[in-house]
Amino acid sequence: MVWQQGTRLSYEDFLEKHKIVVAVFLALFVILSARLFYLQIIRGEYFTVLSDQQHTSIVIEHAPRGEIYGSKGEVIVKNKSSFVVLYYPFSQSKIPAADIIDNLEKILNKEIKAEIGSGHKVVKLMSKLSRNELFRVREKRLTIPSIAVLEERSRDRIYPEEMSHVTGYLSDVSPAELEEIEEDGYKAGDQIGRGGLEQQYDLDLRGQDGGWRIEVDAFGHQTKMLQYIPSVKGNSLYTTIDSELQRTAYEALRKSSSGKGAVVIIDPKDGAVRALVSVPAFNPDFSNTRQFERYLRNEDLPLFNRALQAMYPPGSVFKVITFLSGVSENIVNPQETYLCSGSFTLGNRDYSCWLKTGHGRISLIPALANSCDIYFYNIGLKIGQKILEKYAREFRIGQKTGIDLPSEKKGLLPTPEWKLKKQKSHWFKGDTVNMSVGQGLLLVTPIQEASIMSAVANSGILYKPYIVRRMVDPDGKTVYEHAPEINGKIDLPDSAWRLVRKGLEAAVKNGTAKMCYFKNLKVAGKTGTAQNPNGEDHAWFVSYAPAENPEIAVAIIVENGGSGGHEAVPVAREIYEEYFNLAEKTKGD
Numbered sequence: 001m002v003w004q005q006g007t008r009l010s011y012e013d014f015l016e017k018h019k020i021v022v023a024v025f026l027a028l029f030v031i032l033s034a035r036l037f038y039l040q041i042i043r044g045e046y047f048t049v050l051s052d053q054q055h056t057s058i059v060i061e062h063a064p065r066g067e068i069y070g071s072k073g074e075v076i077v078k079n080k081s082s083f084v085v086l087y088y089p090f091s092q093s094k095i096p097a098a099d100i101i102d103n104l105e106k107i108l109n110k111e112i113k114a115e116i117g118s119g120h121k122v123v124k125l126m127s128k129l130s131r132n133e134l135f136r137v138r139e140k141r142l143t144i145p146s147i148a149v150l151e152e153r154s155r156d157r158i159y160p161e162e163m164s165h166v167t168g169y170l171s172d173v174s175p176a177e178l179e180e181i182e183e184d185g186y187k188a189g190d191q192i193g194r195g196g197l198e199q200q201y202d203l204d205l206r207g208q209d210g211g212w213r214i215e216v217d218a219f220g221h222q223t224k225m226l227q228y229i230p231s232v233k234g235n236s237l238y239t240t241i242d243s244e245l246q247r248t249a250y251e252a253l254r255k256s257s258s259g260k261g262a263v264v265i266i267d268p269k270d271g272a273v274r275a276l277v278s279v280p281a282f283n284p285d286f287s288n289t290r291q292f293e294r295y296l297r298n299e300d301l302p303l304f305n306r307a308l309q310a311m312y313p314p315g316s317v318f319k320v321i322t323f324l325s326g327v328s329e330n331i332v333n334p335q336e337t338y339l340c341s342g343s344f345t346l347g348n349r350d351y352s353c354w355l356k357t358g359h360g361r362i363s364l365i366p367a368l369a370n371s372c373d374i375y376f377y378n379i380g381l382k383i384g385q386k387i388l389e390k391y392a393r394e395f396r397i398g399q400k401t402g403i404d405l406p407s408e409k410k411g412l413l414p415t416p417e418w419k420l421k422k423q424k425s426h427w428f429k430g431d432t433v434n435m436s437v438g439q440g441l442l443l444v445t446p447i448q449e450a451s452i453m454s455a456v457a458n459s460g461i462l463y464k465p466y467i468v469r470r471m472v473d474p475d476g477k478t479v480y481e482h483a484p485e486i487n488g489k490i491d492l493p494d495s496a497w498r499l500v501r502k503g504l505e506a507a508v509k510n511g512t513a514k515m516c517y518f519k520n521l522k523v524a525g526k527t528g529t530a531q532n533p534n535g536e537d538h539a540w541f542v543s544y545a546p547a548e549n550p551e552i553a554v555a556i557i558v559e560n561g562g563s564g565g566h567e568a569v570p571v572a573r574e575i576y577e578e579y580f581n582l583a584e585k586t587k588g589d
Helices: 011-017 019-042 044-054 097-108 131-139 175-184 196-200 243-254 289-297 315-328 364-369 373-383 385-394 416-423 429-436 446-457 494-510 564-579
Strands: 056-061 075-087 123-126 147-157 169-172 191-194 210-216 222-229 236-239 261-266 273-279 338-340 343-346 349-352 360-362 461-463 468-472 478-481 486-489 524-530 538-545 552-558
Touching: 075 131, 097 131, 131 147, 169 196, 191 196, 243 261, 243 273, 243 564, 261 446, 261 564, 315 364, 315 373, 315 385, 315 429, 315 446, 315 494, 315 524, 315 538, 315 564, 338 373, 343 373, 343 429, 349 373, 364 373, 364 494, 373 385, 373 429, 385 429, 446 461, 446 494, 446 538, 446 552, 494 524, 524 564, 538 564, 552 564
Parallel strands: none
Antiparallel strands: 056 210, 075 123, 075 147, 169 191, 210 222, 236 468, 261 273, 261 552, 338 360, 343 349, 461 486, 468 478, 524 538, 538 552
């Protein structure tokens, strides 16, 4: 086509004159096309789901949590069924919601405090119906339309108090927590594990919630059910805990003079925890918040896991490390004797022995067996602070064991640098004297002492303590299996291990731990009395058996129990009788 000059612009002139406008339109076309491609192709599925969510709501059905089993396959924690009453507005006939509630209250003979509001949403009216209440509701089902009775599951603990610090408990997720853990799938109204295995393995135990997808109209009213989404049960845990041994340790400790303390029992061959007890304990099945608040106000701290969180001076059980450091470094001659007159003077300060009349002249093995403080004051000064610190560090004092439970404390291994920084004071020889017998600034936890005694029993391997041996999914498939982990190896001369074992066996045969002597079981152990500036001293006993081929290592502390030989040792005796089935055989001993 030929354009007439003077009447119309040529095509080229038009483009030249309006090229900016054309460019803008072309750019807009490209942008809109790209945006349309992004929305429909790239993010199409997302917006489809989002659109679907905007006209539906979900009524949650919480997934059953996985069970927890003991070392012999016995159930420790399982699920029990209970029943809830739900109000469904879209199944309602012409009966007002208030009338339905009134009718239900008459059938159950109790007040229902649930708020229905505008009556356009599914509402939980009641939970934890008794079996009798369930039958009454179902019997009158036709007279109360819009009501459904559904099953839900809660925790059923076979040994609630005995196992409370191992299993932990459940409580609702708080709004503050939800901001931090929402990305892990937690929602308002969910429960979360607190303490013990329930907390440590919460994401594994909790499963995947299901529920009912319900259609919502433009006014937000729920109109009909669209889909039922089944929940998926959580994984189950198979633990190393021997439930009978756990119960025996709990009862023995509960009957002690103070009724407070901790027991930890470990297999020296791989670090498996056979029992972990803290007393006083609590019942994890809190029926109401008032019960939980009573636990919080209790001065005996039943919610506090003493086995992992309480830090005590080790007292004379630390003499095992002093003994090994002196022998291994060839500083201490096992045959050399020191005179114990009952007191020891360093500078202008006197240090006493627990036996006021003294032990007389005494050498290494009898000194350990009879826990002579004067002997260990003398060799502690010879060994010196640096070597004592070195060996304490090798036994991981001041470090967490890494057990698969939450909130473990690491204790305290004081050093001259630490003392100068924290207390603005230099390290003196008196500090070394105190350290040699486990007093002063040293602090340990019962789980650490069990780990130390386990390492003595197996000649220096510090296994990482563990409770969960394997994890199984709802189909019975093993999804995790524990392999023993080593926290460290303590490389000492065989002669040092032999000597310390000889001393520990002597302590039980004719020393401070003789209340744990059996004719048909050789136990090796060390008592301790830890000074307590806030009250009565604490009683320790750490041990293992059989001495020839150890199967379990045991650490016991009785808070405010005084003498380890009189308070902690009897607890150990009951444990060994149960584990080795000795009760019938040793009644006359």
